[in-house]
Amino acid sequence: MTLEQLVKSVENKVIETRRHLHRHPELSGEEFETSSFIQQQLSEAGIPFKTGYAKTGVLGIIQGDKPGGTVALRADIDALPIQEDSDLAFKSSTEGKMHACGHDAHTAMLIAAGKVLEQMKSELSGTVLLVFQPSEEDAPTGGSLQMMEDGVFDEFKPDVIFGQHVWPDLPVGKVGVLPNEIMGASDRFKITIKGSGGHASMPHQSNDAIIIASNLITQLQTIVSRNTDPLDSAVLTIGKIEGGYRYNVIADQVTLEGTIRTFRKEVKEMVKSRFHTIIEGVERSFGADVQVDYSDGYPATVNTPEWSELVRSSAEKVLGEDSVPEVSPSLGGEDFSRFLQRYPGAFYWLGTSVRETEQQFPLHDPHFKLNEDALPEGVKLMVQLALDSLSELERKER
Known part of the structure; x- marks a missing residue:
């Protein structure tokens, strides 16, 4: 046959x-x-x-x-x-x-x-x-x-x-x-931002984890837009955000989960390094406690x-x-x-x-x-x- x-x-x-x-x-x-x-x-x-x-x-x-x-x-x-x-x-x-x-x-x-x-x-x-x-x-x-x-x-x-x-x-x-x-390398991460909560009308008495998270998200996106060669490929996506209790309570904790995708090994290492550097900088500038769980995924x-x-x-x-x-x-x-x-x-x-x-x-x-x-x-x-x-x-x- x-x-x-x-x-x-x-x-x-x-x-x-x-x-x-x-x-x-x-x-x-x-x-x-x-x-x-x-x-x-x-x-x-x-x-x-x-x-x-x-x-x-x-x-x-x-x-x-x-x-x-x-x-x-x-x-x-x-x-x-x-x-x-x-x-x-x-x-x-x-x-x-x-x-x-x-x-x-x-x-x-x-x-x-x-x-x-x-x-x-x-x-x-x-x-x-x-x-x-x-x-x-x-x-x-x-x-x-x-x-x-x-x-x-x-x-x-x-x-x-x-x-x-x-x-x-x-x-x-x-x-x-x-x-x-x-196909790309697929790393994943979870970031836990710990500030301090309080009443929405008295923000000076707290350390707003949502404000810290929004700053961090914006800065992380610059890794792709400003640190990566435009001819290389890299994606950093925040796919999940959890935080806060209600409209008049300042959040004391926010978690972010996401993924980093790259092709070239050197690009992956650069993105990963900048990722941690930016988080450390935000942690210091806001006086917060930021914990990172980073997993190297499939190459x-x-x-x-x-x-x-x-x-x-x-x-x-x-x-x-x-x-x-x-x-x-x-x-x-x-x-x-x-x-x-x-x-x-x-x-x-x-x-x-x-x-x-x-x-x-x-x-x-x-x-x-x-x-x-x-x-x-x-x-x-x-x-x-x-x-x-x-x-x-x-x-x-x-």
């Missing part, structure tokens, strides 16, 4: 699998039923697997009939703490949990790609690893580092690793890939140029010559970055837009939907990528 025919044979199943997973989402670190389902699917397909990585992670192992290199394909399996707001017949059945980032599709496509590759073992010169990773949404901890520390690659070390992510900004049949940075996701170029050529083979348009990198964070710090490889986006039929909502939105027509395309690309990578590794060995 041809690749086209093999993918056609799993087309209905990949959609069915995705819908099952969408209906039963599990949060980071809780993916026990999802993990059991993956194991069941691999068993039914005759694919050997190992477990025990980051609690719920699974490693499928497809060894070709001929010796060769090792290629890893990764899918993340966790959901988000979001209440789904959609009219889908298979919408989340679990209150407050939703696959709003497409990890259900990632998992379904990797299972299906594994089934196709298992049927092609006689053609494979080497090994394909199916990496089902938990806790991708649990930044800054994540699941990729824990999987590696638990020995996921102790027996089979990948020569190259690939990650595929659904992307609502691209139409079905299109793929986004870049030769270097494609930037940086592709290996030669393997991102292979993604491009593989996509053009199975999706068409015009399937890889020019794209810009995203400052969204991605736990796949830690795999790429240790192994060569590439992360790419699979177009899943529904714009032709309805309004497209972004990833992490309660209304998020993806176009299921993209799922067989994603399976086809993953399989072709595995085949082309093994061929390239064989060529290099020769």
